[in-house]
Amino acid sequence: MTRTVVTLEDKYTQAEGQVLLSALQGVVRLLLDQARQDRAAGRARTASPGRRCAPSRRGSLMFGMRDLRKRRAGNARSG
Numbered sequence: 001m002t003r004t005v006v007t008l009e010d011k012y013t014q015a016e017g018q019v020l021l022s023a024l025q026g027v028v029r030l031l032l033d034q035a036r037q038d039r040a041a042g043r044a045r046t047a048s049p050g051r052r053c054a055p056s057r058r059g060s061l062m063f064g065m066r067d068l069r070k071r072r073a074g075n076a077r078s079g
Contacts (some may be wrong), residue, residue: 011019012029021029038044 009023012032
């Protein structure tokens, strides 16, 4: 039985055959393959779905906390 050593780089760059990936490695591989295809087609940028216009997580959490505090303050005054 022959044992083949597969490096992490192989998982992301192997052009033919099959590779065994975790779910996260699969997502990363998908984005890297798309970027390679875009460069080959002459497109400069690769779009990540939902990333371009999405607010930062910290910012959205901060606004959510501010709204919650306003609601709680309003309920305390009225009750």
